[in-house]
Structure formats: structure tokens, C-alpha cells
Amino acid sequence: MNLRSLTIGIGSGLLAIPIVGFLLQGLSQLDPAIFFAWDFYAEVVVKGLLQGVMYALVALGFVLIFKASSIFNFAQGAMVLFAALAMVGFMEWGVHWIPAFLLAGVVMVLVAFLIEKVVLRPMVNQPHIILFMATIGIFFVLDGVGQTIWGSNVKALDIGISRQPIVAFQGSLLPNGMYLDPTELVAAVVGALMVALLAVLFQYTKVGRALRAVADDHQAALSVGIPLKTIWAIVWSVAGIVALVAGVMWGSSLGVQFSLSLIALKALPVLILGGFTSIPGAIIGGLIVGAGEQVGEVFLGPLVGGAIQDWFAYMLAMLFLLFRPQGLFGEKIIERV
Amino acid sequence: MTETAAPATAEANPMAPPERRFGAPMLTVDSISLSFGGVKALTNISFDILEHEIRAIIGPNGAGKTSMLNVINGFYHPQEGTITYKGNVRSAMRPHMAAAQGIARTFQNVALFKGMSTLDNIMTGRILKMHNVRAPETGVWGLDHVLSFGAGALDFVTQCLYWGPNEKEEIRQRTYCEEIIDFLEIQDIRKTPVGRLPYGLQKRVELARALAMEPELLLLDEPMAGMNVEEKEDMSRFILDVNDEFGMTIALIEHDMGVVMDISDRVVVLDYGRKLADGTPDEVRSDQGVIDAYLGVAH
Amino acid sequence: MFYREAGQFKASYAADQAIYPIRQDKVGILILFAFALVVVPLIAPQYWLNSILIPFLIFSLAALGLNILTGYCGQLSLGTGGFMACGAFFSYKITIAFPEVNIIIVFLLAGLGTALVGVLFGLPSLRIKGFYLAVATLAAQFFLIWMFNKFGWWTNYSPSGVISAPPREVFGNVTVTGASAEPESKYIFLLLLVSFLALMAKNMVRSRVGRSWMAIRDMDIAAEIIGIRPMLAKLSAFAVSSFMIGISGALWAFTYTGSVEALAFDINRSFEVLFMIIIGGLGSIMGSFMGAAFIVLLPILLDNLPALLGIPLSIELVSHLRLVIFGSLIIFFLIVEPHGLARLWQIGKEKLRLWPFPY
Numbered sequence: 005m006n007l008r009s010l011t012i013g014i015g016s017g018l019l020a021i022p023i024v025g026f027l028l029q030g031l032s033q034l035d036p037a038i039f040f041a042w043d044f045y046a047e048v049v050v051k052g053l054l055q056g057v058m059y060a061l062v063a064l065g066f067v068l069i070f071k072a073s074s075i076f077n078f079a080q081g082a083m084v085l086f087a088a089l090a091m092v093g094f095m096e097w098g099v100h101w102i103p104a105f106l107l108a109g110v111v112m113v114l115v116a117f118l119i120e121k122v123v124l125r126p127m128v129n130q131p132h133i134i135l136f137m138a139t140i141g142i143f144f145v146l147d148g149v150g151q152t153i154w155g156s157n158v159k160a161l162d163i164g165i166s167r168q169p170i171v172a173f174q175g176s177l178l179p180n181g182m183y184l185d186p187t188e189l190v191a192a193v194v195g196a197l198m199v200a201l202l203a204v205l206f207q208y209t210k211v212g213r214a215l216r217a218v219a220d221d222h223q224a225a226l227s228v229g230i231p232l233k234t235i236w237a238i239v240w241s242v243a244g245i246v247a248l249v250a251g252v253m254w255g256s257s258l259g260v261q262f263s264l265s266l267i268a269l270k271a272l273p274v275l276i277l278g279g280f281t282s283i284p285g286a287i288i289g290g291l292i293v294g295a296g297e298q299v300g301e302v303f304l305g306p307l308v309g310g311a312i313q314d315w316f317a318y319m320l321a322m323l324f325l326l327f328r329p330q331g332l333f334g335e336k337i338i339e340r341v
Numbered sequence: 342m343t344e345t346a347a348p349a350t351a352e353a354n355p356m357a358p359p360e361r362r363f364g365a366p367m368l369t370v371d372s373i374s375l376s377f378g379g380v381k382a383l384t385n386i387s388f389d390i391l392e393h394e395i396r397a398i399i400g401p402n403g404a405g406k407t408s409m410l411n412v413i414n415g416f417y418h419p420q421e422g423t424i425t426y427k428g429n430v431r432s433a434m435r436p437h438m439a440a441a442q443g444i445a446r447t448f449q450n451v452a453l454f455k456g457m458s459t460l461d462n463i464m465t466g467r468i469l470k471m472h473n474v475r476a477p478e479t480g481v482w483g484l485d486h487v488l489s490f491g492a493g494a495l496d497f498v499t500q501c502l503y504w505g506p507n508e509k510e511e512i513r514q515r516t517y518c519e520e521i522i523d524f525l526e527i528q529d530i531r532k533t534p535v536g537r538l539p540y541g542l543q544k545r546v547e548l549a550r551a552l553a554m555e556p557e558l559l560l561l562d563e564p565m566a567g568m569n570v571e572e573k574e575d576m577s578r579f580i581l582d583v584n585d586e587f588g589m590t591i592a593l594i595e596h597d598m599g600v601v602m603d604i605s606d607r608v609v610v611l612d613y614g615r616k617l618a619d620g621t622p623d624e625v626r627s628d629q630g631v632i633d634a635y636l637g638v639a640h
Numbered sequence: 641m642f643y644r645e646a647g648q649f650k651a652s653y654a655a656d657q658a659i660y661p662i663r664q665d666k667v668g669i670l671i672l673f674a675f676a677l678v679v680v681p682l683i684a685p686q687y688w689l690n691s692i693l694i695p696f697l698i699f700s701l702a703a704l705g706l707n708i709l710t711g712y713c714g715q716l717s718l719g720t721g722g723f724m725a726c727g728a729f730f731s732y733k734i735t736i737a738f739p740e741v742n743i744i745i746v747f748l749l750a751g752l753g754t755a756l757v758g759v760l761f762g763l764p765s766l767r768i769k770g771f772y773l774a775v776a777t778l779a780a781q782f783f784l785i786w787m788f789n790k791f792g793w794w795t796n797y798s799p800s801g802v803i804s805a806p807p808r809e810v811f812g813n814v815t816v817t818g819a820s821a822e823p824e825s826k827y828i829f830l831l832l833l834v835s836f837l838a839l840m841a842k843n844m845v846r847s848r849v850g851r852s853w854m855a856i857r858d859m860d861i862a863a864e865i866i867g868i869r870p871m872l873a874k875l876s877a878f879a880v881s882s883f884m885i886g887i888s889g890a891l892w893a894f895t896y897t898g899s900v901e902a903l904a905f906d907i908n909r910s911f912e913v914l915f916m917i918i919i920g921g922l923g924s925i926m927g928s929f930m931g932a933a934f935i936v937l938l939p940i941l942l943d944n945l946p947a948l949l950g951i952p953l954s955i956e957l958v959s960h961l962r963l964v965i966f967g968s969l970i971i972f973f974l975i976v977e978p979h980g981l982a983r984l985w986q987i988g989k990e991k992l993r994l995w996p997f998p999y
Binding site for chain 3: 414415416440448452453454455456457469501502507512516550554
């Protein structure tokens with residue numbers, strides 16, 4: 005993924021926003037059920053983009069594990085929930101949120117080591133579909149254990165982000181400005197930071213190079229002396245910490261509750277769009293899914309009775325798949341005979 | 342090249358093998374070029390394969406031999422050039438079209454259905470020849486489509502019910518496959534899941550599956566790879582028998598020069614995607630370019 | 641010493657290719673079937689029939705359907721719940737509109753309708769594979785449940801969004817659906833229907849169709865080169881699978897719960913059936929039954945175990961523990977025997993052949 009394709013991508017994305025806007029404006033002339041105003045549209049788009057970053061945070065964990073071990077970790081959502089529960093658990097003991105965050109991070113590293121030892125190691129040579137189903141098992145175990153330890157009530161996660169919406173972009177185009185959720189803004193910044201950090205990790209560090217080697221070919225990596233088991237433990241730990249960050253953001257926004265683990269299901273269309281192996285793809289996929297979902301729900305939803313965000317993202321992803329089976333930035337799947 | 346490779350006449354040498362009669366070119370590739378992204382796998386390759394002959398394709402690793410086979414059977418589509426098979430000129434084949442028209446192949450890394458037994462693998466090879474219900478051909482375009490759809494549906498129903506026409510057909514095909522199993526001497530492994538078989542036997546099963554397709558052109562990709570001397574002799578014998586008894590045209594990729602020189606009628610040599618030489622084994626063996634690139638000189 | 645094959649020589653290919661070539665197996669399964677058909681309805685308590693055997697049969701059918709798609713043809717599908725919903729709602733609409741039509745015909749028609757839906761949502765499988773396909777099937781799942789939920793037409797505009805199965809009869813006067821039906825009649829009806837469909841499935845699987853599915857699963861590139869058309873094979877797998885899953889959904893609504901809403905067929909249902917075939921054994925007809933039995937019995941066992949052992953546990957804790965045990969069992973099975981209970985059963989039989997000798 006180079007600078008050229010990145011600029012093309014961002015450019016066409018930015019262009020798509022006003023184009024879709026014009027399309028919807030046209031539609032609203034035809035069908036009175038659809039209400040369209042440019043400032044309203046802009047607000048919906050921005051909200052969608054921010055929501056998309058939240059999805060992307062979860063998707064990042066998937067990408068990490070898939071990149072390094074070709075395993076689709078269905079339990080990522082449960083890891084998000086577990087991490088958030090751990091942090092809230094510590095905070096309920098009176099710990100300030102920063103050390104609670106660090107402690108929760110330690111917990112996730114421990115969980116990663118456990119998973120590697122108990123589940124991954126005995127299943128080294130199994131086909132990917134079997135490993136995928138094992139991660140479904142991990143999902144249930146984490147879910148159950150988390151709820152056993154910390155209960156299933158909704159918990160508030162307060163790390164000091166104000167709940168007051170910020171009014172921004174007040175100007176001639178948008179006389180009333182736009183309401184932005186501070187939590188989502190923080191999430192956007194955090195997301196950008198994490199992508200940058202992870203990109204640096206993968207490209208420039210020794211560990212990162214080893215991770216990329218393992219993702220390419222286990223056998224070859226083994227034969228040059230890369231310790232597979234350690235690498236996997238590292239990858240799952242990093243994914244766990246990414247899950248923790250996602251959990252903190254989602255938990256601040258929604259409260260920590262069981263349905264958090266189902267957010268993972270929303271991350272799937274993100275991965276499809278962005279490609280399973282691309283870190284920047286996760287962010288961009290998230291942005292597209294988030295914006296698409298919001299715009300679809302608000303403007304097209306009334307046509308069919310609403311609540312289409314249940315499946316809109318998936319349909320979008322499926323359409324993408326038909327034209328580009330590897331996603332926007334994923335590696336092309338070449339079959340060798 | 343259309344002349345036949347006839348050795349010395351029978352009167353001159355009574356011990357000479359009988360003259361081999363070859364037919365017209367069954368397959369001709371003409372100026373085929375194939376590239377993947379920036380890598381040129383094949384450049385301007387032209388050669389033909391005559392009916393009933395055994396054609397070897399040899400060359401160093403990476404020369405493009407497997408790519409050539411993949412082009413012939415439709416897995417890769419060349420950017421330039423044409424393939425003429427049985428008189429039809431095409432710019433590319435489709436794999437199941439190639440299969441329907443009588444091209445079968447084996448693969449370098451045995452492509453068997455690991456979850457099935459030997460017998461099932463071979464029976465799967467018969468799939469194009471198996472019909473429980475045949476639609477009559479009327480020649481009327483629309484009607485034929487409707488009839489074949491109806492026949493397909495009826496066929497499916499007979500499979501669900503198994504006993505009746507389906508069972509008869511299964512047994513008929515089983516009998517045919519058992520002949521192939523006898524021919525290749527793999528009777529005792531017919532029920533074994535192929536994933537459990539040793540490599541040499543897997544290659545034999547793959548050959549059996551290819552034979553089950555009743556092909557006219559058989560493409561073999563390194564059929565002797567990884568075998569010991571005995572296994573190679575067996576496999577060579579099978580290949581020669583197949584060519585003798587069934588008159589099957591065979592193209593094979595092989596690295597073992599002894600095998601190539603012994604069993605093939607003509608040889609094509611590839612190197613870096615280009616054709617180096619084309620002729621009888623003797624001609625090729627003494628070609629200087631081939632010696633330099635591939636064979637080397639005996640010291 | 642009981643399970644010897646000595647003396648059982650097959651003199652024809654037909655005998656060799658029978659479903660149960662070993663005589664003991666054939667006799668055993670016939671005895672089991674006779675027992676299930678005749679003895680069980682007489683002696684089983686109502687609770688067992690209603691809460692264990694009937695859902696077992698229905699889930700077996702659903703597992704069978706999914707196994708054909710995922711186990712035999714290798715196309716991972718998470719849309720099972722949506723297809724069950726199709727079967728349930730299609731048959732409801734058909735039988736309400738045409739009450740005179742025999743309910744078996746209604747179920748078959750609903751199954752065909754679901755098969756069409758299955759083919760439609762299976763079209764992406766021609767381009768995409770593996771996990772990506774699973775996501776496409778999730779699209780089907782979410783979309784279908786939303787559709788049945790959202791549009792009142794499906795429930796005949798019932799205010800509660802729930803459909804109630806009307807009573808229907810077969811063979812003249814035996815009521816098999818709806819709340820008024822006797823558990824025994826429902827059970828026998830289901831047993832016969834499911835056994836018939838299982839037999840069809842077994843026949844398909846050992847014929848050309850089945851071989852083409854397995855070829856696609858094992859190596860679709862090689863399959864294409866043999867002449868198998870991937871499109872036909874995959875779509876036929878989707879069609880047959882959705883047919884069976886649709887019928888199981890209809891049976892769920894009509895003979896098990898009596899009334900159903902779309903949310904009963906949500907994503908959890910899809911996972912439930914997927915676990916059945918994982919634990920039971922991918923690519924095994926018998927495994928579908930075993931997996932269904934396992935998943936149906938497990939919660940009942942877990943619910944009653946603390947009481948049996950005398951350990952007082954809160955209901956909440958039990959439901960959490962159920963998740964943990966469930967997940968652990970899945971991981972355990974995948975590590976120890978990825979081919980599921982069916983393979984364990986086969987290994988057991990092989991050991992039985994040698995019994996009482998160790999090897």
C-alpha cells in the first residue's frame with residue numbers, strides 16, 4: 005500500500021461524499037419521505053465517519069491476528085468485552101483509570117498467553133476453518149468467564165471524557181454548526197495514533213519483521229529460527245491490547261455490556277471492505293462502513309421502514325466482494341496448482 | 342513438424358521396435374506468450390503434439406513447463422497466441438471445456454481429493470461420462486435446452502432415490518474404474534483415504550483418475566517426481582502401456598533424463614520461458630544450446 | 641467377538657456399496673429404527689417427547705442440511721437461522737392461504753421456496769470463498785430476519801408479530817401440527833419425515849452429486865479440471881441444504897413451539913446448528929444426528945447437574961457456566977477429534993471389531 009494508492013483512495017473517498025449527497029438530494033425531490041438538507045447530510049456523514057473509526061478499532065485486532073497467523077479470530081469481540089470488563093473491575097476497586105488501563109493490559113497479555121498455550125499450540129497444523137471454529141469456542145469461554153467474574157450488568161466506564169456535544173464547523177455553510185460527540189473524537193485521534201504505532205511496529209522493528217515473516221509462511225519462518233509460539237503469543241497480546249483500547253472507547257460511549265461482544269460482527273464488513281490483511285484498510289473500511297451505514301439508515305431507511313443498519317453494512321460488503329474478493333487493500337488471493 | 346520418427350526399417354534390424362505411427366497434430370500451440378504482472382512466464386512458444394505420440398517437455402526449473410501445461414488445459418489464459426486442439430483454434434481454454442473435450446492431467450503437487458478414498462477419486466474422474474438419464478437430442482435449439490434441464494432434474498431425483506437407474510449406472514462405472522485399478526495395480530488401496538497413501542501411490546491414483554476421464558490427450562506434470570528406481574520403472578511401464586493399448590497422446594514434463602530419452606518420441610526444451618530445441622530425443626541430446634543450458638556434458 | 645466381519649464377503653459391487661455393508665450394522669440400525677418407531681412412543685414420558693426427542697429430530701434435519709453445505713461441499717454458512725425462518729414463514733403463508741392442501745405438500749413447497757432463496761444467497765460463493773463467504777451468508781441471515789420482522793404481511797399483521805401454527809392433519813385424521821396435536825403423533829410424523837430425508841441425503845452423498853460436492857470441498861481447482869462445473873455443484877449444495885433447513889424451520893414452528901417469531905431464528909440459531917455439525921462431525925450424516933443430540937441434551941444436563949450433585953448454583957451462574965462449558969467443549973473437540981463424534985464412533989466400532997483382543 006503506497007502513497008499513490010493512498011492519495012487516490014482518499015481523494016475518491018472525499019469526492020464520493022458530495023456525489024452521494026447530490027444523489028440523495030435528487031432522490032428526496034422524488035420521494036417526500038426522504039428529507040435532505042446539506043448541513044444535515046454533513047452531520048450524518050461526520051457522525052458516520054466517527055462511528056466508523058470505532059468499528060475500525062475493533063477490526064484492527066482482527067487484522068493483526070489474521071496477518072500473523074491467518075486465523076480469523078472470531079473471539080475478538082469477546083476480547084473487547086473482557087478487556088473492558090477487566091478495566092472497569094479494577095476501577096470499581098477504586099483504582100484510577102490509568103493504572104486500571106495498564107492492569108487490564110496485563111490481564112489481556114495473560115489471556116493471550118493462555119490462548120496460545122491451550123488452544124493454538126495443539127492445533128498448529130489444522131486447516132484454517134477448524135481454527136476459526138476454535139475461536140468461536142474461545143468467544144464463548146471469554147464471554148462466560150467474563151460474566152461469571154464481573155456479572156452481566158451494564159457498567160459505566162468513565163475516563164474523564166465530557167459528555168457534552170461539541171459544536172463545530174460553525175460557518176456560512178452550516179449556520180448552526182455540527183454536533184460532535186467528544187468520545188468519538190477522542191476515538192478518532194486514538195485510532196489514528198494506533199494505526200501509526202502499529203504501522204511503525206510492523207515496518208521498522210525486528211519483531212514486526214518476524215511477524216510479517218510468520219504471516220507469509222510458517223514453515224519458512226520456522227526454518228530461519230523465528231520462534232512461532234512466541235510470535236503468536238506476542239500477536240495475540242498486541243491484539244488484546246488493541247481490544248482493550250477499543251473496549252475503552254466503546255465502553256465510554258455505550259457502557260460496558262454484553263452486546264459489546266456482538267460489535268465484532270459489525271467489524272466483519274469493515275474487514276471485507278478493507279481487506280483482511282491491511283491495517284490502514286481496517287481504518288478506511290471502517291470509515292466507509294460507518295458513513296455508509298449512517299447515510300443509508302437516515303436517508304434510505306425511511307423508504308423501507310427503518311432499522312436497515314442491521315444488514316446494510318453486510319450488503320455493502322457483499323457487493324464489494326463480488327467485484328473485489330480481496331477487499332480494497334487486501335492481498336490478492338493467488339491460487340497455485 | 343509432421344514427419345514421423347521412424348527408426349530403422351524392420352528388415353535392417355529385426356530387433357528394432359515396431360514402427361510407430363503418428364497421426365495429425367492433435368494440439369498445436371502457436372506463439373503463446375504468458376505473463377503474470379511483470380514476470381514473463383512464456384515467450385513466443387510454438388510446438389505441436391501429434392496424435393498417439395509421447396511428447397516430453399523438459400527444461401530447468403522455472404522454465405515455464407508447468408505454465409505451459411496450465412495454458413493447454415485452460416487454467417491460465419495467455420496474453421498472446423492461440424491453441425489449436427482437434428482443429429478448433431482458441432485463444433484460451435476453459436478448464437471444464439478442456440475436460441469435456443478429452444484433455445486430462447495430473448499435477449506436480451498431487452491434486453487428489455484428500456477427503457475421499459482411492460475408488461471415490463477415480464469414480465469422480467468418471468463424472469462427465471456418467472448419466473442416469475439421457476436427454477434425447479432433437480436439434481431444435483430451445484427444446485434441447487429444456488430437455489437437458491429436465492433430464493438433469495430427473496437425474497438428480499434418481500440419485501436421491503439411489504436404487505434403480507442410479508445404482509445401475511454406479512455399478513457400470515465402478516466396473517470401468519475397477520479395470521483401471523487392475524491396470525495400475527492398486528487394488529488393495531481402493532478403499533483407503535488417499536490422504537493416508539504414500540506419495541508414490543498417490544501419484545498412481547492421480548494417474549488412474551486422469552485415465553478414468555477417457556482422455557485423448559493426457560498431460561502429466563512430473564509423474565516420476567519423488568519416486569525410487571522401481572517406482573519409476575513401474576510408472577514408465579504404465580505410461581507406455583497407456584500409449585500402446587489405448588493410443589492415448591501423452592505430453593509429459595519430466596526431469597529424469599533417462600526416462601525422457603527412453604519413453605518419449607519427441608522432446609521440447611524450454612528455458613526461461615523460451616523454446617530452446619524441438620526434436621527427437623537424440624537430436625535434442627546433441628543440441629549444443631540444450632547442453633549448455635540444461636544437460637551439461639558427461640565428464 | 642460380536643462385531644466380526646468374517647464370512648461376510650461381498651459378491652457384487654451393489655453389496656459392497658450398500659449403506660451398511662457390515663451385517664451387524666444393518667441389523668443394528670433396523671432394530672434401532674423399529675424401536676424408535678414402535679416402542680418409544682409407547683413408553684416415553686411426554687416431557688421427553690416434547691422437549692427432547694422432537695427438537696432432536698428437528699435439529700437433526702437442520703444439521704443435516706448444514707452439513708451438506710458446509711461439511712460435504714465446504715461452503716461455510718452462517719445463515720442457517722435465516723433459512724429456517726424462510727421455511728417457517730413460507731409454510732405459514734401457504735397453509736393459511738390454502739388450508740385444504742396437505743401439510744406435507746406445504747412443507748415441501750416451503751422447502752422449495754427456501755431452496756430458491758438459498759440459491760440466491762449462494763450466488764456469491766461462485767466468486768468468494770472461506771470466511772468471506774461466511775460474511776455473505778451473514779448478510780443473508782440479518783437481512784432475512786429483518787424482513788420477516790419488519791413486514792407485517794408475513795405474520796398476517798398480527799399485533800404481537802408472532803405466528804401461530806394452525807392444526808393440520810395427515811393420513812385422514814391424525815393431527816400433527818399446532819397446539820392440539822398429540823406429542824406421540826408429532827413424534828412419529830417427524831421420525832418418518834426426518835428418516836426419509838436423511839435417507840435421501842445419504843443417497844445423494846454417495847452418488848455423483850455428493851462426489852462433486854466433496855471434490856469442490858477438497859480442491860475446487862482440480863475439480864474443475866476434471867470437468868465438474870463449480871457453479872452447479874455449489875448452487876446445488878445450497879439448494880439441497882436450504883431445502884432441508886427450510887423444512888426444519890417449518891417443523892420447528894409447526895410441531896415444536898407451535899408459535900414462533902422471526903427472532904427465534906436469529907444468529908444464535910445459526911451458531912447452534914454450526915456447533916452441532918462441528919461436534920457431530922463434518923461430512924457425516926450420522927454425525928449430524930449425533931451433534932444434534934449432543935446440543936439438545938447438553939443444556940438439560942447442565943441445568944440439572946448442580947441439583948443432582950447437590951451444589952446450589954444460581955440460574956444466572958448456570959447460564960454463564962453453560963457458555964464456558966460450551967466453548968471449552970468445542971475447543972476440546974476440535975483439538976482432540978476435529979472430525980467429531982462420528983469419527984469417535986467409527987474408531988469405537990473398529991476397536992469393537994477386535995474385541996476382546998487389544999489389536
